[in-house]
Amino acid sequence: MSKSDAGGGFDAARHLDAMAPALGLTITAEQRPVVLQFIAIAQAMSEIVRTAPLDSASLELAPVFRPGAPRGDAS
Amino acid sequence: MSFDVFTPAHRIATEIREGGLSAETVTGAFLARIDKVNPVVNAFTDVTAQRALEQARGIDLARAAGKALGPLAGVPFAAKNLFDIRGLPTKAGSKINRDRAVATRDAALVERLTAAGAVLLGGLNMGEYAYDFTGENAHDGPGRNPHDPARMAGGSSSGSGAATAAGLAPLSLGSDTNGSIRVPASLCGVFGLKPTYGRLPRTRSFPFCDSLDHLGPFARDVTDLAMAYDLLQGADPEDPHCAQLPVEPTLTSLQRGVGDLRIAIAGGHFSTEGMPEAEAAVAAVARGLGTTRTFELAGAGIARAAAFLITNAESSTFHLDRLRQRADDFDPETRDRFLAGAMLPAAWYVQAQRARHWFHDEMLKVFADVDLIIAPATPCPAPRIGQKVLELRGETVPLRPNLGLFTQPVSAIGLPVAAVPVFGMGLPIGVQIIAAPWREDLCLRAAFALQKAGVCEARAPGL
Numbered sequence: 085m086s087k088s089d090a091g092g093g094f095d096a097a098r099h100l101d102a103m104a105p106a107l108g109l110t111i112t113a114e115q116r117p118v119v120l121q122f123i124a125i126a127q128a129m130s131e132i133v134r135t136a137p138l139d140s141a142s143l144e145l146a147p148v149f150r151p152g153a154p155r156g157d158a159s
Numbered sequence: 160m161s162f163d164v165f166t167p168a169h170r171i172a173t174e175i176r177e178g179g180l181s182a183e184t185v186t187g188a189f190l191a192r193i194d195k196v197n198p199v200v201n202a203f204t205d206v207t208a209q210r211a212l213e214q215a216r217g218i219d220l221a222r223a224a225g226k227a228l229g230p231l232a233g234v235p236f237a238a239k240n241l242f243d244i245r246g247l248p249t250k251a252g253s254k255i256n257r258d259r260a261v262a263t264r265d266a267a268l269v270e271r272l273t274a275a276g277a278v279l280l281g282g283l284n285m286g287e288y289a290y291d292f293t294g295e296n297a298h299d300g301p302g303r304n305p306h307d308p309a310r311m312a313g314g315s316s317s318g319s320g321a322a323t324a325a326g327l328a329p330l331s332l333g334s335d336t337n338g339s340i341r342v343p344a345s346l347c348g349v350f351g352l353k354p355t356y357g358r359l360p361r362t363r364s365f366p367f368c369d370s371l372d373h374l375g376p377f378a379r380d381v382t383d384l385a386m387a388y389d390l391l392q393g394a395d396p397e398d399p400h401c402a403q404l405p406v407e408p409t410l411t412s413l414q415r416g417v418g419d420l421r422i423a424i425a426g427g428h429f430s431t432e433g434m435p436e437a438e439a440a441v442a443a444v445a446r447g448l449g450t451t452r453t454f455e456l457a458g459a460g461i462a463r464a465a466a467f468l469i470t471n472a473e474s475s476t477f478h479l480d481r482l483r484q485r486a487d488d489f490d491p492e493t494r495d496r497f498l499a500g501a502m503l504p505a506a507w508y509v510q511a512q513r514a515r516h517w518f519h520d521e522m523l524k525v526f527a528d529v530d531l532i533i534a535p536a537t538p539c540p541a542p543r544i545g546q547k548v549l550e551l552r553g554e555t556v557p558l559r560p561n562l563g564l565f566t567q568p569v570s571a572i573g574l575p576v577a578a579v580p581v582f583g584m585g586l587p588i589g590v591q592i593i594a595a596p597w598r599e600d601l602c603l604r605a606a607f608a609l610q611k612a613g614v615c616e617a618r619a620p621g622l
Binding site for chain 1: 479
């Protein structure tokens with residue numbers, strides 16, 4: 085992501101209005117201000133994360149995926 | 160026969176092995192203590208009394224028959240209710256999960272302690288789906304601090320911290336994604352170990368955030384903590400996240416001291432300026448470990464932000480169907496964060512994973528020159544139940560996210576940490592002893608040295 089892709093233009097309310105129906109989520113009037121507040125916090129966190137001096141040629145995500153490993157019973 | 164419920168676990172095991180105590184007497188004493196004290200601290204949500212007494216009687220019969228006993232034979236323990244317990248639905252602090260079928264088998268770590276002879280007393284209270292630092296829970300009521308029941312036990316492993324501190328179980332199991340072992344250990348004044356990410360298997364525990372979930376033990380005594388941790392170790396074929404490492408015992412090196420270790424105090428993000436209790440606790444631990452060296456730990460704020468986003472995105476996606484179908488059945492304090500997290504742009508999440516990797520690499524450079532890092536565990540001792548904001552460095556900030564201010568950057572990259580308790584003038588507060596990946600032994604050596612020097616101890620509450 086380049087530095088110009090996000091930041092000042094982000095509108096939490098517009099984002100919520102687009103995403104909630106796309107995901108099948110119902111956000112009540114009571115929940116809406118708190119959910120907006122948390123989206124705004126997440127956006128602020130994403131701005132902090134964007135300051136990490138990452139190597140633009142590296143994409144090394146951390147999660148573990150081990151092909152062939154047996155899976156447990158989910159019960 | 161009188162029995163002191165604050166006796167360390169390793170001494171209980173010795174007394175039972177040598178015939179000074181029966182396992183049934185010990186189990187009965189803890190069940191009676193739970194009856195008396197749990198209504199005050201609300202640590203247990205389920206008490207498995209019949210199972211416990213049957214197992215204890217079996218241990219006594221085995222001893223009478225001259226059979227070898229496990230290293231923790233007759234020592235009671237309890238597990239956060241996100242661990243599967245045979246015969247119970249795995250609540251994970253939620254109302255929704257009560258509709259799940261009962262577990263048909265114990266979680267792997269519960270099985271390992273049971274195989275060592277430890278006696279399970281029941282399941283412990285926690286913040287809903289582990290998304291919590293306070294220990295408050297709309298369904299089961301708040302976990303209460305044994306040192307002042309009007310205050311928080313800390314979360315999300317509230318019952319683990321409170322039960323261990325209150326003498327309801329000398330050992331307990333909890334989970335830590337962003338600080339959920341270290342925060343309640345700090346607020347309740349007990350020892351806790353968050354091992355390296357991938358060290359202990361999570362098999363048959365209810366997940367929160369795959370990239371960051373850790374499991375680990377609580378104890379009031381460092382020898383007990385090391386004993387339990389050693390018995391919990393080892394790969395599990397059913398858990399692909401668990402590192403394929405042999406057991407690396409820590410008990411044997413526990414008393415080696417810290418004279419040969421390079422120890423430094425974390426500054427920058429971990430500064431305790433304006434936090435008098437945390438500042439005093441860090442200073443006491445630094446003195447106890449013989450260091451005055453401080454260094455700027457750069458990038459910790461980025462790691463914390465990355466952990467926030469990874470947690471928010473993974474956990475919310477995991478709960479998406481539950482949010483669609485049963486939003487009203489969530490604890491409102493967690494639901495609205497999950498709803499927000501379900502809508503995060505993928506770019507924020509992927510960037511957070513990349514930043515996490517960057518901070519990990521930066522920290523490995525730090526560990527070329529340092530063996531142990533001292534950092535505060537929480538910004539303050541236990542807040543009052545219901546408290547919503549915190550005074551932090553002259554600013555009023557929301558309490559819930561900021562209780563994990565100091566723990567979140569460390570678990571973000573999976574470093575092992577021992578949380579050690581310091582009792583100042585009043586309530587306890589914890590300090591983190593952080594090591595390089597896979598060096599839990601160093602964390603525990605330092606914790607033992609601090610306990611031996613009387614700097615860190617888990618004092619019995621007046622309950």
